[in-house]
Amino acid sequence: MIPNLFDYQRAASLDEALALVGSPGTKVIAGGMSLLPLMKLRLANPERLVDIGRLAELKGVRELPDGRLAIGALTTYSELAVSPARHYGLLGDALPDIGDVQVRNRGTVGGAVAHCDPASDLPAVLLALDAEIVARSKRGENVYAADGFFTGAFSTALAEDELITEIRLPGPRDDAGSAYASLAQRASGYSIVGVAAIVIKEGGSAITKAGIALTGVGDAPYRAKAVEAALIGNEGTPESIAEAATHASDGVTVNGDIHADSEYRTAMAVAYTRRAIAAALGRLG
Amino acid sequence: MAEHMTEHIALVVNGTPREGDVEPRRMLVQFLREDLELTGTHVGCDTSQCGACTVTIDGMAIKSCTMLAVQADGANVKTIEGMQAADGSLHALQEGFWAKHGLQCGFCTPGMIMAASDLLARNADPTDDEIRHAIEGNICRCTGYHNIVLAIREAASLVRAGASAPTPTSITA
Numbered sequence: 001m002i003p004n005l006f007d008y009q010r011a012a013s014l015d016e017a018l019a020l021v022g023s024p025g026t027k028v029i030a031g032g033m034s035l036l037p038l039m040k041l042r043l044a045n046p047e048r049l050v051d052i053g054r055l056a057e058l059k060g061v062r063e064l065p066d067g068r069l070a071i072g073a074l075t076t077y078s079e080l081a082v083s084p085a086r087h088y089g090l091l092g093d094a095l096p097d098i099g100d101v102q103v104r105n106r107g108t109v110g111g112a113v114a115h116c117d118p119a120s121d122l123p124a125v126l127l128a129l130d131a132e133i134v135a136r137s138k139r140g141e142n143v144y145a146a147d148g149f150f151t152g153a154f155s156t157a158l159a160e161d162e163l164i165t166e167i168r169l170p171g172p173r174d175d176a177g178s179a180y181a182s183l184a185q186r187a188s189g190y191s192i193v194g195v196a197a198i199v200i201k202e203g204g205s206a207i208t209k210a211g212i213a214l215t216g217v218g219d220a221p222y223r224a225k226a227v228e229a230a231l232i233g234n235e236g237t238p239e240s241i242a243e244a245a246t247h248a249s250d251g252v253t254v255n256g257d258i259h260a261d262s263e264y265r266t267a268m269a270v271a272y273t274r275r276a277i278a279a280a281l282g283r284l285g
Numbered sequence: 286m287a288e289h290m291t292e293h294i295a296l297v298v299n300g301t302p303r304e305g306d307v308e309p310r311r312m313l314v315q316f317l318r319e320d321l322e323l324t325g326t327h328v329g330c331d332t333s334q335c336g337a338c339t340v341t342i343d344g345m346a347i348k349s350c351t352m353l354a355v356q357a358d359g360a361n362v363k364t365i366e367g368m369q370a371a372d373g374s375l376h377a378l379q380e381g382f383w384a385k386h387g388l389q390c391g392f393c394t395p396g397m398i399m400a401a402s403d404l405l406a407r408n409a410d411p412t413d414d415e416i417r418h419a420i421e422g423n424i425c426r427c428t429g430y431h432n433i434v435l436a437i438r439e440a441a442s443l444v445r446a447g448a449s450a451p452t453p454t455s456i457t458a
Binding site: 001002003004005006007008010029032033036037039040049051053078096099100101102103105106189 | 290292308309310312331332333336339345346347348351352353355356400403404418419421422423
């Protein structure tokens, strides 16, 4: 399978890339793990590819002075897995099961966020963590909250002329526990249901903050705010976790396909939400 | 369509500098197989699922059916042809696949070996679970994977016992 003809331009600098992003018929390529298969199937037929893969300023993971973690958009899954990001329990859970080693060696964090596959694991992790998505354009810098960024299947709040440059995670904290639990489709490995959970106990024995996000279930990854609300003030008994998890797909039109109809997916959303919360609490000790 | 230019690329393949002029849409696997005539790298599914086209770039396994040749400009590529030593002696992984009968038809073998070389570079003593996880992106329709796991485990023990990591063979097409 051979893509349609296109022109190719390798950006030598971020400014050069930003001058091209958003012009008609132009697509940005980084690792190409999502875009190239679509182009080979001729489901995507860009007239021009702008290759940002060599932009050193978009690579690497660094700790910010305030303790937050800044992940360059071109950081691959493999690089992320050996970076300080692996110490976030939910990322440590999710990363080894994304794609396969060849995909993790090429696929980038920024690419996954911009592509927004409805079954992608990373967006759920970023939603639960309250991550920030930093974008640049010729107009300047724009910082998006993860909550609200993922607007639909393969659709985000990113403007046409914007390029994701960095993902920022809140600093790690001792009073937080997190986990990622997913039910993968056996052949493809894609998540039928994936749940990212973070629970925080500030001082006492009760949960004071919670971030719960699901992928694979709806049109786009989403925050399960009814689950979060039910967890606040909760001591985390098995019964109370199970009750909170029943709200996993409240207000969401649940997907159905040949792998999992909507009734089964709804049930699995509840089950894996319960497991992710229990695992997150278990890590809190 | 004359307005579409070709791109000049220069890369190192199995230790030898190689160059070519390619359409931007040319995949790395086509460049390796058709332009450089290194046909040991196979095309199985051509949809980045089967892993038969796996080669390494700077030691990292990638699927060459899902990487543009222009993206590999300047890269250090190794294919199955580069695994044996200059004197023709087999790499530990090739020895392992031979000794443990890690193949039947052999179609997936080059990709399996290149994926396994990525694993052994990161993990000198992998468990069976780690081996199976590392070849998750490679499909074999013959063996049921059991002997492939044994072969990679055998290779790991050969390397630990001091099998020398061979220098890449020079290939001149």
